[in-house]
Amino acid sequence: MTEAREYQSLYRKWRPQRFADVVHQEYTVRTLQNAILSHQIAHAYLLAGPRGVGKTSIARIFAKAINCTHPQQGEPCNQCDMCKKITRGNALDVIEIDGASNRGIDQIRQLREEVNFVPAEARYKVYIIDEVHMLTNEAFNALLKTLEEPPKHVVFLFATTEPHKVPLTILSRCQAFELKLLPPERIEKRLKEICEAEQINASPKVLMAISYRARGALRDAIVMLEQLASYKGATRIEEQDLYEIMGLASEETVTGFLKALLMRQGRTALEIIADLADRGKDLELFVDELIEQTRDWIIHALDGQPMPVETRLETLIGLSTQLLALKRELGRAWEKRILLEMKALELTHSALEQGAPAPATPHEPEAKASKGRAVKRTPVGREGVLKDPVPPDRWAQVLEEVKRDRRSTVHALLLDAQLVELPDTVRIEYDPQHSFHKESLEKHRKYLEEVIARAYGPRRVEIAFASATESPARRKSKSAEVREKAELLKKAFDGEILE
Ligand SMILES: [Zn+2]
Incomplete structure (x- = not known):
C-alpha cells in the first residue's frame, strides 16, 4: 500500500509518541505507565483538561502501549506493526470518536454492537472518545450500558475540556485525570x-x-x-x-491602553484603538491581552509589588471585571470597534471601584437648555428633544434600558443619532455620511421597537437620514471621524452640550 506523501504540520510531526515526550503532565503519565507495568488496566479513563495540553496524544500513546508487541517499560516501541498502525490512525481496534460530531450517536450505536467482539488484531479494543461531554443523552445511555458491564478486552479513554458536563453515572465508572496548562x-x-x-x-x-x-x-x-x-x-x-x-498588539500598546483607562485619558484610549484598527489588529485578541495584563498587575498588587501606574487593587479588580464582560459582548458584536470605544469611554468616565459594574446610566447631569438653534449631531441621549418638545425622560428610559440590556452597540449607535419625536412616530436620524450607522441600527430594529414601545407606547419607528439642508454632508478622513466621535462621546459623558 502506498501512502500519499502529504505535508505534515509541525504540530503533528512533534506530537509526542511516547509518554516520555509528553510535556508537563507527569502525574497522569506516571500513573498510566504504572498501570501498564503492573497489568492493572482500568476499563475507562477520563482525561480532563484545557485544549491543547495533550489529552488525545496521551490517549493514543496509552492505546499503543497496551497493544504494542514489544513494549519497553510501559512505553510503546513505535516500531512494531501495531504501534505504526495506531500512529497512522488505521488500526482496526483503536477507534476514535469525536463526541462533538453528528456522527457520534451512530458511532456509539455501532460501538454497542461491536464492543463484545474480540479485537481483530490487537490485545485490547480501545475507544478514544474526544469531547465526550458533547455526546447526546441517547449516546450517553448507550455508553453507560457498555460501561456497566465492560467486556474484558475493552478500554475506554474519554477526553473532555468540560468534565462537569459529563454525567456522574459515567464519571463514577472512570479513573479520572486532570491535565494541566503548561507554564x-x-x-x-x-x-x-x-x-x-x-x-x-x-x-x-x-x-x-x-x-x-x-x-x-x-x-x-x-x-x-x-x-x-x-x-x-x-x-x-x-x-x-x-x-x-x-495580529497582536505589542506589550507597550497593551500597557499604554490600560494606563490610559486608569488615568482616565479617554482620548488616548481612543487613539490607541484607532491605531490598532488602522493596522488591522484583532480587537478581540487585544481585549484578551488587556485581561491578561490586568490579571498580572492584580497578582503584582497582591504580592505587594509596586504598580506601573498609581492605582488601587480594587480599581484593578473592577477593571478586570469590566474587561471580562466586554470580552463576552465583543464575541457577539458586529461592530467591535465601536463597542470597544464605548467601553473605553465608559471606563474613563465612570468610577472603577470595588469590581462593581458601571452604573446603569452614565452620570447624566440634567440637560441644560439648548442654545436655541437646531443642533446637528447632538447626542440624543443628553438633549432628549430636538424638534418636537416632549418630556425628555422617555428617551432617557430607552437609553437606560438599552444599557441595562447590555446592548452596547445599539447604545453607541443611538448616541450618534438625532432624535425626532412626532405624535405617532419616533424617528432616529443619521447624517447622510453615516449610512453605516443607519444600516447597522436597522439590524437591531426589532429590539429597538420593543424598547421604544415600552417607553412611548405604540409608535412607528423610523430610522432615516437627516435632510440634507440640515446636515451638509462632507467627507471626513477616518481619523477625523474618530476624533469627532471621541469628542462627541466625551462631551456626552461629561454632560456638556455641543455648540
Ligand atoms: Zn510497538
Whole structure:
C-alpha cells in the first residue's frame, strides 16, 4: 500500500509518541505507565483538561502501549506493526470518536454492537472518545450500558475540556485525570527543541513571547511558531513578527491602553484603538491581552509589588471585571470597534471601584437648555428633544434600558443619532455620511421597537437620514471621524452640550 506523501504540520510531526515526550503532565503519565507495568488496566479513563495540553496524544500513546508487541517499560516501541498502525490512525481496534460530531450517536450505536467482539488484531479494543461531554443523552445511555458491564478486552479513554458536563453515572465508572496548562517555561523549552531540530531561526525573545501568548496550550504555541516560520522562511523570526503576523498588539500598546483607562485619558484610549484598527489588529485578541495584563498587575498588587501606574487593587479588580464582560459582548458584536470605544469611554468616565459594574446610566447631569438653534449631531441621549418638545425622560428610559440590556452597540449607535419625536412616530436620524450607522441600527430594529414601545407606547419607528439642508454632508478622513466621535462621546459623558 502506498501512502500519499502529504505535508505534515509541525504540530503533528512533534506530537509526542511516547509518554516520555509528553510535556508537563507527569502525574497522569506516571500513573498510566504504572498501570501498564503492573497489568492493572482500568476499563475507562477520563482525561480532563484545557485544549491543547495533550489529552488525545496521551490517549493514543496509552492505546499503543497496551497493544504494542514489544513494549519497553510501559512505553510503546513505535516500531512494531501495531504501534505504526495506531500512529497512522488505521488500526482496526483503536477507534476514535469525536463526541462533538453528528456522527457520534451512530458511532456509539455501532460501538454497542461491536464492543463484545474480540479485537481483530490487537490485545485490547480501545475507544478514544474526544469531547465526550458533547455526546447526546441517547449516546450517553448507550455508553453507560457498555460501561456497566465492560467486556474484558475493552478500554475506554474519554477526553473532555468540560468534565462537569459529563454525567456522574459515567464519571463514577472512570479513573479520572486532570491535565494541566503548561507554564510558559515548559512551552519555551519545547519550542527551542523544535527550532533546533527543524532549523527554524527564531530569536529567544520571540520564543518567550509565543510561550506566554499560548496561555498554557502547547499545541497553540507550536501552531504559532509554524505560522511564523512559514511566513519568514529562512529569515530570522523576531518578536516584532509575532505582533505583525499574528495580529497582536505589542506589550507597550497593551500597557499604554490600560494606563490610559486608569488615568482616565479617554482620548488616548481612543487613539490607541484607532491605531490598532488602522493596522488591522484583532480587537478581540487585544481585549484578551488587556485581561491578561490586568490579571498580572492584580497578582503584582497582591504580592505587594509596586504598580506601573498609581492605582488601587480594587480599581484593578473592577477593571478586570469590566474587561471580562466586554470580552463576552465583543464575541457577539458586529461592530467591535465601536463597542470597544464605548467601553473605553465608559471606563474613563465612570468610577472603577470595588469590581462593581458601571452604573446603569452614565452620570447624566440634567440637560441644560439648548442654545436655541437646531443642533446637528447632538447626542440624543443628553438633549432628549430636538424638534418636537416632549418630556425628555422617555428617551432617557430607552437609553437606560438599552444599557441595562447590555446592548452596547445599539447604545453607541443611538448616541450618534438625532432624535425626532412626532405624535405617532419616533424617528432616529443619521447624517447622510453615516449610512453605516443607519444600516447597522436597522439590524437591531426589532429590539429597538420593543424598547421604544415600552417607553412611548405604540409608535412607528423610523430610522432615516437627516435632510440634507440640515446636515451638509462632507467627507471626513477616518481619523477625523474618530476624533469627532471621541469628542462627541466625551462631551456626552461629561454632560456638556455641543455648540
Ligand atoms: Zn510497538
